[in-house]
Amino acid sequence: GQQLNQSPQSMFIQEGEDVSMNCTSSSIFNTWLWYKQDPGEGPVLLIALYKAGELTSNGRLTAQFGITRKDSFLNISASIPSDVGIYFCAGQRGGADGLTFGKGTHLIIQP
């Protein structure tokens, strides 16, 4: 099945640093979603984006839906230890459609 191009694959950062990751697609999606997954658990929704160009924040997280509807980015400001985990972007074409996921970004925070 299709996967979105998500980068970087992994990030090693210091606590307090800002983080940025992005996803691109060869086709258009009408909804972009960002999830965080901890080991052995299901993904947890962080931010949902519904309109091209939309910029949405959730606490220290900010995400944008690209104008072309083929990309999205997620920023995390002032990272803390509990931010460690795997972040996935996902695209959805219609509300009744399943999600197409990126390959994930593994965030590791060094003390």
Place this chain on the structure above:
Amino acid sequence: GAVVSQHPSRVICKSGTSVKIECRSLDFQATTMFWYRQFPKQSLMLMATSNEGSKATYEQGVEKDKFLINHASLTLSTLTVTSAHPEDSSFYICSAGQGAELNTEAFFGQGTRLTVV
């Protein structure tokens, strides 16, 4: 947010047996649920779309006779892995949305770790 519950969280079965996994929407009705599979250190891949009262829609490459899906009510979908083989060992995750309109947010269950021995 909406709550989706999956059961069991872990299951070990012998090769050749069948395993049933349940996915429930606890505080909303879901006309559509989705089943994903995630191999270690990989992303989630959509297996099938479960539609209440009708047949499931399977993604290309997913055997419908091996992965039986039943969505008998608006709050429950089940995935049965039939004649399980070790290569079916994986993390199976369901999700459900609150409607068929655009802008539906998908909420995920906790996942089921299946190990076939």
